[in-house]
Amino acid sequence: MPFENLQSDVPEGLTTDGFTLRPIVAADAEMDYAAVMESREYLRTWEQSSWPEDDFTVAANREDLEKLEQRHANRQAFTYTVLNPAETQCLGCVYIMSTDAKMFTGARISPVADHKWEDYEAAVYFWVRKSHLATAMDRELLDSLRTWLAQAWNFRGHLIVTNEQFIQQVDMIRETDLQLRFEVEEAGKPGRYLAYE
Numbered sequence: 001m002p003f004e005n006l007q008s009d010v011p012e013g014l015t016t017d018g019f020t021l022r023p024i025v026a027a028d029a030e031m032d033y034a035a036v037m038e039s040r041e042y043l044r045t046w047e048q049s050s051w052p053e054d055d056f057t058v059a060a061n062r063e064d065l066e067k068l069e070q071r072h073a074n075r076q077a078f079t080y081t082v083l084n085p086a087e088t089q090c091l092g093c094v095y096i097m098s099t100d101a102k103m104f105t106g107a108r109i110s111p112v113a114d115h116k117w118e119d120y121e122a123a124v125y126f127w128v129r130k131s132h133l134a135t136a137m138d139r140e141l142l143d144s145l146r147t148w149l150a151q152a153w154n155f156r157g158h159l160i161v162t163n164e165q166f167i168q169q170v171d172m173i174r175e176t177d178l179q180l181r182f183e184v185e186e187a188g189k190p191g192r193y194l195a196y197e
Contacts (some may be wrong), residue, residue, distance in 0.1 A: 010072075010075070010078060013035060021080075025065065028065060029059075029065050033094065046169070066105070091141075095142075115197075120156065122149075122158040146160075160178060178196035179197055180195070
């Protein structure tokens with residue numbers, strides 16, 4: 001398993017004034033579905049796929065979440081839901097993938113300068129519900145994630161990853177002090193993924 005040698009307990013989550021972050025479970029299907037479908041147009045750009053389809057259902061979403069919940073329990077990958085403080089609305093999702101996951105082993109990874117992919121243990125992706133972008137929720141989440149990843153995890157190194165076609169997120173990341181380290185090209189995907197540290 002990619003994260004089987006992680007030398008600490010997996011963090012239960014994070015609570016801030018603006019949101020709660022906790023492991024996603026199948027019971028979150030309806031809340032997650034509402035956020036996904038509201039944000040489906042830009043999620044298709046972020047995913048570089050047709051997901052979620054217009055006819056995507058809560059039942060299909062529940063099946064997806066069951067798999068994510070199991071992968072989390074098995075330390076294959078970690079998925080956290082982002083909820084409002086009352087935990088009544090999903091605001092987005094955070095995905096922590098191993099850098100030796102299958103999606104990366106088959107990809108073309110181009111370093112910027114002399115950085116080495118094997119020096120990093122985790123790749124972190126996130127998205128925020130479309131209706132919360134106007135309030136800069138994505139920047140709030142990113143800033144909180146950076147602190148949480150540095151303090152609560154013991155990764156050898158981690159990267160924040162987005163897609164070059166997801167311009168809104170790329171522009172937001174460029175407003176920070178994060179630096180581009182790698183460009184990742186996956187077979188069959190029209191745009192590159194950009195990995196920052």
